Amino acid sequence: MxxxxxxxxxxxxxxxxxxxxQEIDDAIQSSVITKVKGTAVTNTSESGLLVWGPEEYVIPPQVRTLLIFQTRLKPCTADETLTSCLLFSFCHSGGKCIRNNENSNGTCEIFGWCPTEKDIKPQKPLLKNAENFTIYVKNFIQFPKFSFSKSNILETTDQSYLKKCRYDKKQYPYCPIFRLGDITRRAGCNFQDMATLGGPIGIVIQWDCDLDKGTSHCNPEYQFTRLDATVSNKSIAAGFNFRHARYFKNAAGESYRSLYKVYGIRFHILVHGKAGKFxxxxxxxxxxxxxxxxxxxxxxxxxxxxxxTTGRKSYKDKKFEVLKYEKQHTSTDVDIS
Known part of the structure; x- marks a missing residue:
């Protein structure tokens, strides 16, 4: 039984x-477009009074599935020029070791952008109010086998819908506008802690579509994950940062630059899905x-x-019926004449 x-x-x-x-199509074709909105004002001894918009803190300005949101800008050196300068460190190839005498450690003279960078670990984020900024994630998908396409935006004629809605799984499942603080919270992180040293976050958009039930049963599901969650904050691999420079020329034609070390949140947007039809x-x-x-x-x-099994004898007795019979032999005399 x-x-x-x-x-x-x-x-x-x-x-x-x-x-x-059902026949399944898991070769999803996808396009993602992102926009960030939000403005902040900062006033520091390092950079002075600055107004921050998407043009300043989004790198690069036009992105698709990768978005770097800058949360801290630390000037490493200002007005660097190409000249010779001294390094109080190991003298690598191309450098000239200068010693006062044979017993001194000496210094290393190099030709490069001087003065050299002083790396200082940040203690707090620059854009502390950025958790109220929003990210607009526009996603178009298509399943070519069934010639079916859809987007994660509500089909409506209300022009003000995207201005007033924020994503909510129950109330606004088709609002593709996410608050930065909500994204980090859903990823299990605190925005202020993450904004200090930066880090990567994965935004996964999952489409599981049953086309036999109609397009209303083809809805996006969002998952948010911090991709370096297994790395301790004390590890040298924690966080995310990079350097970039701004180049200038003075009236005499001499080139110089300002070097910045940027900490930020790097968003990776991944789209997966499959569709089924009878x-x-x-x-x-x-x-x-x-x-x-x-x-x-x-x-x-x-x-x-x-x-x-322990009851195999009982099962065998019921499955097989043994029939006993006695074979009888008879003989017949035949007279042939």
């Missing part, structure tokens, strides 16, 4: 839960496979019950 129930459950699982009657070919294949499995299952259950 147990084997019969198990085979029945397996059959239901294949056809109902796993939808074995088709006769997978239906017939799964029916045939199910019947074959049920036959093999009967044989397997017999082996278990006949040889491996």
């Amino acid at each position: 147990t084997c019969i129930v198990s085979r029945g459950v397996g059959y239901v699982w294949v056809f109902i839960v796993k939808q074995g009657y 088709a006769i070919v997978p239906l017939v294949i799964n029916i045939g496979s199910g019947l074959a499995v049920m036959g093999a299952g009967t044989f397997f259950c017999d082996i278990v019950l006949l040889y491996l």
Whole structure:
């Protein structure tokens, strides 16, 4: 009885839960466009009074599936020029070691951008109010096998919809505007802590579409994950930063630059999905496979019950009926004349 129930459950699982009657298309085609909105004002001894907009803190300005949101800008050196300068460190190839005498450690003279960088670890983020900024993630998807396409934006004629909505799984599932603080919170992080040293966050958009039920059952699901969550904050691999320079020329034509070390949150946007639709070919294949499995299952259950269970003798007596009979021999005399 147990084997019969198990085979029945397996059959239901294949056809109902796993939808074995559908043809599947998992070759999703996707396009992602992002925009960031928010303005902040800072006044520091390093940079002075600055107004920050997307043109200043989004790198690069035009992005698709990768977005770097700058949370701290630390000037490493200002007005560097190409000249010779001294390094109080190991003298690498190309440098000239200068010593006062044979017993002194000396210094290394190099030709490069001087003065050299002083690397200081930041203690707090520059854009502390950036957690209230928003990211607009516009996603278009297509399943070419079924010629089906859709976007993650609500189809409405209300021009003010995107101005007043914020993503909520229950109330606004088709609002693609996310608050930065909500993204980091859903990823299990505190925005202020993450903004200090930076870090990568993955935004996964999952599309699982049952086209037999209509387009209303094809909805995006969002997942947010900090990609370096396994790295300790004390590790040298923690956070995310990079350097960039701004170049200038003075009135005499001499080149100089300002070097900045940028800490930020790096967003990786990944799109996955599959669509299913009824088709006769997978239906017939799964029916045939199910019947074959049920036959093999009967044989397997017999082996278990006949040889491996404690009640195998009782099962064997009921499965096989032994018929006893007595064979009678008769002889006939035949007279041939």
